[in-house]
Amino acid sequence: MRLYKESGTKILCWSDIDGRLNPLGLALPALLLIVWHLVTVDGNIPGYLLPRPMEIGKVALDFALGNLQLTPYSGTMLDHSLASISRVFSGFGLAAVIGLPLGFLTGRITAVKRTIDPTIHLFRTIPGIGWLPVAMVWFGVGERTTLFLIALAAFFPIYVNSAQGAASVPPQLIWAGRMLGANKISLFTTIIIPASAPAVVAGLRLGMGLSWAYLVLGELTGVAQGLGAVMMDARMLGHVDMIIVAMVCIAILGRVTDLVLTTMFKLYQPRAGGAVS
Amino acid sequence: MKNGTGHYLLIDGVNKTFPGQNGRERLKVLDEINLYADEGEIIGIVGPSGCGKSTLLNIIAGFVPPDRGRVVFCGKHVQKPSPERAVVFQTVVLFPWLTVWDNISYGLKRRGEKNIARLVKRYIQIVGLDSFEYYYPDQLSGGMQQRVALARVLVLNPRLLLMDEPFASLDALSRLTMQQLLLDIWQKLRITVLFVTHDVEEALLLTHRIYIMSRRPGRIIREIQVPFGFPRSFSLTGTPCFAQLKSEILNTLILGLK
Incomplete structure (x- = not known):
């Protein structure tokens, strides 16, 4: 009798599920850095277009610690990052608070689906960036426009995926739950939510990714603090190095928030969580 | 077959038709099903695939309602699922x-x-x-x-165990082990079981009584008393009496296909 099923190992970023380092995943970034260094080291490409990797490293360190006073942004990384993170969390949180319940309702109740789903999909076809002009009219430049854009962009994948996840819970799982004595409420909390969790998490991750994208768009319209503001400001001051450092910060923060989501899912559903990369 | 509520489980004139989808014809799956089970009995329901065995089980479990007829369990009309009527699914x-x-x-x-x-x-x-x-x-x-x-x-x-071809997808050896396990459990708990299968040997080995169903629309075409005593084991399948009953049931099934 076969006791175990082989479970496929998926590669997770730069480390595997069990935390071991994945050298292949590190090879490509290393190669990119080397190529970048080689094409910039002899000064063929001027620094104001593409600074050398070492310069970027120094500026990044100074942005974080403020020890070298290389740019006007010396030592302000934490402030700008926190401003951006709090915007992402507010906008993403708003999208999740509205998108999850609506998604579950659409997925489980045909009348709700028929009522709201076509309209939501109509709005979904408008690209997020197409809302920028009207958002600036309604909310002015800066803070509230940014929140609006993030919440709007993140809403759609969260709604669509949770609706799809809730709709595709196998009917037999629901029969099994009812047969074992679940009532309407416990059926929802103990069967429908966990069974649709993988799809819901996929939607949340897509939404989180879009949140960072629209954060930058919103912040470019003009906020006092934030990584997007740093990028726009540094462009005017001719600090390409600072623009790149801000981009790297966003990449890292985006990856970290994604890891937070996947880790939370793995703690919630250890078995299914293993299949998420 | 007695009528009334004297039986532990009574299926009384159950009919089920599925609505035709995409312009196809309505599909009658169950036609006037009458059967009963007494407390502590293991009842087999044998029929070709697609004869509505699973639908019948789902109706007894309370997952789907019958179009006509009723399911009476312990004197009560079955209307929804309950832990007292437990189901072991096919998959x-x-x-x-x-x-x-x-x-x-x-x-x-x-x-x-x-x-x-x-x-x-x-x-x-x-x-x-x-x-x-x-x-x-x-x-x-x-x-x-x-x-x-x-x-x-x-x-x-539970007071009734509904099993829908529970061992059909297992390899031969696991199936044997599970059949023996079910017999051992019945010996201990004396639970009433309704066992749906398309495997005649399995039905003969496990049950007290067998209902044979025809091809769609599913009808009960014969009821067979299984004469073997309990406790049982797999060695039963080698006896001449077992072989004779098996071929008798297979003949009935083949007739039911016509």
């Missing part, structure tokens, strides 16, 4: 996000049971899953998964 329907232990304790928690640990332990032992408590379903073989499905309902002390 394993465990909760994949729960461990073996949590799958088995699921129904107990819904019931607000206090002695969960003691009960779960006992039934894990009965179905032979010791030391697999913290495995997830997808880490187990098909046979082990069906053991979990069995323990998950038995732990609720």
Whole structure:
């Protein structure tokens, strides 16, 4: 009798599920850095277009610690990052608070689906960036426009995926739950939510990714603090190095928030969580 | 066949037709099904695939309503699912996000049971899953998964066990093991079982009485008393009487196909 099923190992970023380092995943970034260094080291490409990797490293360190006073942004990384993170969390949180319940309702109740789903999909076809002009009219430049854009962009994948996840819970799982004595409420909390969790998490991750994208768009319209503001400001001051450092910060923060989501899912559903990369 | 409510389980004139989809014709799957089970009996329902056996089981479980007729269980009209009518499904329907232990304790928690640990332990032992408590379903073989499905309902002390071809997808050896396990469990608990299968040998080995169904629309075409005493074991299948009954049932099934 076969006791175990082989479970496929998926590669997770730069480390595997069990935390071991994945050298292949590190090879490509290393190669990119080397190529970048080689094409910039002899000064063929001027620094104001593409600074050398070492310069970027120094500026990044100074942005974080403020020890070298290389740019006007010396030592302000934490402030700008926190401003951006709090915007992402507010906008993403708003999208999740509205998108999850609506998604579950659409997925489980045909009348709700028929009522709201076509309209939501109509709005979904408008690209997020197409809302920028009207958002600036309604909310002015800066803070509230940014929140609006993030919440709007993140809403759609969260709604669509949770609706799809809730709709595709196998009917037999629901029969099994009812047969074992679940009532309407416990059926929802103990069967429908966990069974649709993988799809819901996929939607949340897509939404989180879009949140960072629209954060930058919103912040470019003009906020006092934030990584997007740093990028726009540094462009005017001719600090390409600072623009790149801000981009790297966003990449890292985006990856970290994604890891937070996947880790939370793995703690919630250890078995299914293993299949998420 | 007696009518009235004298029987533990009574299926009385049950009909079921599925609406035709995409302009296709309506599909009559069950035609005037009458059958009964007395307490402690193992009843087999044998029929070709697509004869509506599973639909009948789903109606008895209360998952789908019959169009006409009724299901009376312990004097009460069946209208919705209940833990007293437990189901072991054809394909394993465990909760994949729960461990073996949590799958088995699921129904107990819904019931607000206090002695969960003691009960779960006992039934894990009965179905032979010791030391697999913290495995997830997808880490187990098909046979082990069906053991979990069995323990998950038995732990609720159901009054009727509905089994829908539960061993059909297992390899031959696991199937034998599970059939023996079911016999052992029945010997211990004397639970009433309705066992749906297309495997004539399995029905003869496990049941007291067999209803044979025709091809769609499913009709009961014959009822057969299985003459073997309990406890039973696999060696029964080698006896001449067993072989004779088997060919008799197969003949009836083939006639039912015409």
